[in-house]
Amino acid sequence: MRKLKESRRPEILDAALAVAAERGLDGVSMRAVAQHLGLTPMALYGYFRSKDELLDAVLGRLLAEVPEPPDGLGWREVIEHLAYGLRAVAARHPSALPLLFTRPAVSPAAVRIVDVVYQALLAAGIPAAEVPRLERMLSTFVIGHVSSEVNGRFGDGSLDPRARRAQLPPEQLPGHQALADHLDAPVDWNQEFRTDLRDLCDLVERLVRSVRPTA
Structure with a gap:
């Protein structure tokens, strides 16, 4: 297998991210990136x-922006640090974010993050067999x-919650009608992210308690 060059890799990855920002991820091709740099494909x-x-290298470039947790953090703080770090990366590079769903975690940066999570879960007392899941x-x-x-899934779109419900008769949306007061309330997405992450960590702690022998 031929040896690949290294000198311009960072520049090429930056160009790929720029093309994704301009044209969307589907617009990223060897030709488009080369043109952005003034090179031939x-x-x-x-x-x-x-x-x-x-694309695998671009994903690795994104994940390399997630800062490593400082020493001395508890396992919950490690999980939170990585989660908020990835959230910040997503805000900087929204067009390239689908790579997280479509590319395998094969880059050194991706493997590093997964290993840090493994260590945190082991430190929490999770049985080894349960850690990957x-x-x-x-x-x-x-x-x-x-x-x-x-990507806008949590956005209001062209209709507010009440207008969306009005598209169907109330009897066809009993769940929406029962929750109407809550659905109409504004959502603090920062608070929801914190709360959801806390609840998941609480589930991890409950699993630890369930497998520890009682005194």
């Missing part, structure tokens, strides 16, 4: 063997929440 193949390899649960929540925030 063949020049990029000296750095990445394929578009898939380029709980890491997936936590990461799926964080990725899903931040993606919904930056």
Whole structure:
């Protein structure tokens, strides 16, 4: 297997993020990135063997922006630190965020983050057999929440909650009618993110208590 060049990789990854911001992730191609840099597409193949390899590297570039937790944090604080770090990255690079759903976590930065979560869960007292599942649960929540925030799923859209309910007769939306007062209230997404993360960590603690032998 031929050895790939390294010297311009950071510049190429920055260009790929710029193309994603301008055209969306579907607009990222070897040709588009090369054009952004004033290069030929063949020049990029000296750095990445394929578009898939380029996209994996872009995801690694995003995750490398998540700062490592400082020493001395408890396991909950480690999880929160990483969650808020990823949320900040999502806000900076919303167009590239779908990579978190579509690319495997194969870059060193991605593996590093997963390992930090593994260590936190082990420190919490989670049985080793349960750690991979709980890491997936936590990461799926964080990725899903931040993606919904930056891509508009949590937005009001063209209709407010009351107008959306009015599209169907009340008898067809009994759940919405029962929750109407709560659905009409404004949502503090920062507070909801904190509360959801706290609730998930509470679930982790309950699991720990359930497997510890009683005195």
